[in-house]
Amino acid sequence: MAFDGEGFELAYRTHAARLRAVAYHVLGDRDAAEDAVHAALVRVWSSGAYRAERGALLPYLIACVRREALDQARGARRRSAREYRAAPAAELPDAAAAIDPVETQRLHRALDALPAAQRDVIVQAYYGGRTLAEIALAGGVPLGTxxxxxxxxxxxxHGALAQGGPW
Known part of the structure; x- marks a missing residue:
């Protein structure tokens, strides 16, 4: 049995702020949190899934909103990972096209001397135009790392290039 219009409106007015806070905690975005609350409430309202004999309304709605927010977050991560994989790989600039090819060669040597994980971050951030959050998401590592x-x-x-090396 679905909520009636008045019941839905009352539930929304009474609990919307708390439900948005739950969704915001999961998503970290105000608009996305509002969308999650709306989607969850419409689903609950249209399906008539809530049963008063099973418990209070607020905990039920919180669980539904949290699930919706988690689903949205997972979907966003999958989309971001797909877009990242589909994007062309970041390439180092061509030494011949640079203003100072000698400096470009020095930079390439210095980059080659870096550990692979550090070199990958530099290439993706500076030559691939990716944000650190995108690099963390694609690599499956924490942003702090x-x-x-x-x-x-x-x-x-800085150390390698300030000393005039690597040659």
Missing amino acids: VKSRLAGALRRL
Whole structure:
């Protein structure tokens, strides 16, 4: 049995702020949280899945909204990963096309001397135009790890290039 229009409106007015907070906690985006609340409430309202004899309405709605928000988050991660895989690989600039080919060759040597994980972050961020969050998501590593790799790579590059090496 589906909610009647008045019951749905009352439930929304009474619990919407709390439900948005739950969705926002999962999604971290205000608009996406509102969409999750709306989608979950419409699903509950149209299906008539809530049964008062099973328990209070608010915990039931929180569970439905949280599930909807998690589904949206998983979908967004899958889309992002697909887009990342479909994007062309980041390439280092061509030494012949650079303003100073000697400096470009020095940079290539310095990049080649980096550990693979650090080099990958540098190439994706600076030559691939990816954000650190995108790199973390695609690599399946925490954002803090990507930031640490980038910081370490930049320190090493600075040290290598400031000394006039690598030759």
